[in-house]
Amino acid sequence: MASLRPTLDSRALVRGIQPRLRAQSRIVAPLVPRTVCQVAKVDETVSMEEELVRLRRENELLRQQLALYQQASKPASDAAAAAGAAPVAASAAAATAAVEVLEAPATVQEPSIDGGILWPTAGERFWERAPRTAPAPLECGAAQQPPLQRDANPLHIVHVTAEMAPIAKVGGLGDVVTGLAKAAQARGHEVAVMLPFYECLPTDQIEGLKHEADVEVPKGYRWDGEMRVGSLRTSVFWGRVQGCPVFLLRPAAGTNSNIFRGGRIYGGSYNEMEAYLYFCRACLEYLRASNQHPHVLQLHDWHSAAAALLFWEAYNPGAAWSRTRVMLTIHNMDNTGECRQDEFSFSGLPGEAFATIDKALDERTIGHNPERLNLMKGGIVYSNAVTTVSPTYANEVLNGGAAGWLRSTFARPELRSKFHGILNGIDTEEWDPATDPLLPANYDAERPQGKALCKKFLQQGLGLSVDPRKPLVAVVSRLVPQKGIHLIQAALHRTLEAGGQFVLLGSGHSDGVFRGLAEGKLRNHPDCSLKIMYSERLAHLIYAAADVVVVPSMFEPCGLTQMIALRYGAVPVVRRTGGLADTVFDVEAAAAPPAGAARNGFVFDGSDEGSLYGALDRALALYDKQPGRWAALSQDNMRLDVSWAKSAGSYVDIYRSVAVA
Ligand code: ADP
DSSP: OOOOOSOOOOOHHTTHHHHHHHHHBBBBOOOOOOOOHHHHHHHHHSSSSHHHHHHHHHHHHHHHHHHHHHHHTTHHHHHHHHHHOTTOOOOOOHHHHHHHHHHHSSOOOOOOOTTBOOOOOOOOOOGOOOOBBSSOOOTTTOOOOOOOOOOOOOOOEEEEEEEBBBOOOOEEEEEEHHHHHHHHTTTTOEEEEEOOOOTTGGGGGGGEEEEEEEEEEEEEEEETTTTEEEEEEEEEEEETTTTTTOOOOETTTSSSTTTTOOOSSOOSOOOHHHHHHHHHHHHHHHHHHHOOOOHHHHHHHHHHHHHHHHHHSSSSSSTTTTTTTEEEEEEEEOOOOEHHHHHGGGSSGGGGOOTTTTTBBGGGGGSSSSSSSHHHHHHHHHHEEEESOOOHHHOOOOOOOOTTTTTTTTHHHHTTTTEEOOOOOTTTSSSSSTTTTTTTSOOSSSSTTTHHHHHHHHHHTTTOOOTTTEEEEEEEEESSSSGGGHHHHHHHHHHHHOOEEEEEEETTTTTTHHHHHHHHHTTTOTTTOOOOOOOHHHHHHHHOOOOEEOOSOOOOOOSSSHHHHHHHTTTEEEESHHHHHHHHHBBOOOOOTTTTOOOOOOOOOSSSSSHHHOOOOOOOOHHHHHHHHHHHHHHHHHOOOSSHHHHHHHHHHHHHHOOOO
């Protein structure tokens, strides 16, 4: 049965300030029921400028679609010539097929797999345009999905998060929120996501976007060197992203706040700590004002961890919220949200109330003046359940060094017992080589031919030598120390020495060394392309083209790239840590993989170059010497279940274990 409040009762400490806060927090615009989608509301809340941008974009897309249909109705040879696709122009078979379709429309032809590909030229930003004349994917059919399970007694789950793919994705956090939300929704639960309304969000990808309400949110301000609590009028919008309901929150127009403004998700000109503390408070304030009582509030990482503290201390959950429980999901312990006590007041609540060892005091700062708070620690203490994203990482947190400065927090029995590791899945609709519209050719385990065309497409577009026999080794990653920068470099050089090709897509504060190589020694190299940038579209093309995907992380809570690689028929080479150890099993290991898993890649243990070479060399040798076995491995990998099916079930179990019946 669910325990109510997590581990401690410090409510008395903050009781004194509650009446004042409650008086400040009032809703200032009537809430519009979600089902009533009023056009007038849209006009009120989306500025003319935004609407013009949206319409222009829509027009541009329509024009592109029209052009593609017009091209598709021409013989394939014309289309290929128009695309300037000399070396690998549409095959004679494709041209014949096109002529046959034109002359004898009654005959149903099996579509030619390479007809209609708009082959790129080197130097072109080919990933930014459609890869085929036909806008729809080939009639390959979606890859097989595990059967969908519907749960009885659906729950109401609300995620509070800083990222959500594809509209606000920086790394795996965004993928996980969307994938898990969709999977739980598909099982019959009522799910919604609360996300900052970053200025840079692509609003054209948010279906039915409309203004929902304005609320006054309690908030601390610096005034004459002191923190004072006032309020910030906040606008709440609603829409759907990939079918999932999303609430988007930002300071109302005219408030002069720069929170969530700027061209990027993180690193805008505003104070990030202030912004996420305000966001946590605003989410709770809106849920309260709109009378929503979810069974579970699922918080993600330090950005939303403070909502657990605020929920129990500022709202004194009573009658209205008596059924709501809080859960924190830790995606990475690397950043735990160190916060000055006075800064915490941006949330509208004084930080001193939490500055004790049993609550949120950051133990690293004991003896400093002033001592600080650690939001992740507070989130762990104040949540009814805490999860992280793989069983091995959970074990590393509890028993290895992964908890870092939070190791004494995780030494507390009452906190250990509510901590669980659940492996992430990937969104298999978004990542499906059989239907992926970003690929020049679709494929699956039964019809794998399209993968070779994807490789040729990428080689040609990146200006690499077009050679089907060269192993294409890829890395798609944030470039930060966690990801094993020295090992990525080692993989690059080893691959080139072995006569293979290396493609990197990544960016981050440790990308300098790769920028240097891309602009210097490896510029225009026929076997190496280093793209120091972020591009979701190019990532899809790289996974589809890759033979090998290297993930040599120093630590990896779960890792999604190795799972996407498997789904796209690439073979992962990984360092045995965290979720990589739970998802990749060496093809040459004597020990059998765990039940339900398969030998699917190459694994190494050390953190030196020699250890990486051991695994990478074995992969390249298998590719070179045993093409038949390699092809079978690639196809078997495509068949593996890396979906959310199983993991969503584990999350539902945790939701039920804390939820009030
Ligand atoms: P993390 O969350 O630590 O960044 P994960 O492996 O969990 O690592 O998730 C990374 C996600 O971000 C994957 O979907 C990967 O394809 C994507 N990704 C990482 N870097 C880039 C990039 N430069 N361009 C496009 N996608 C990227």
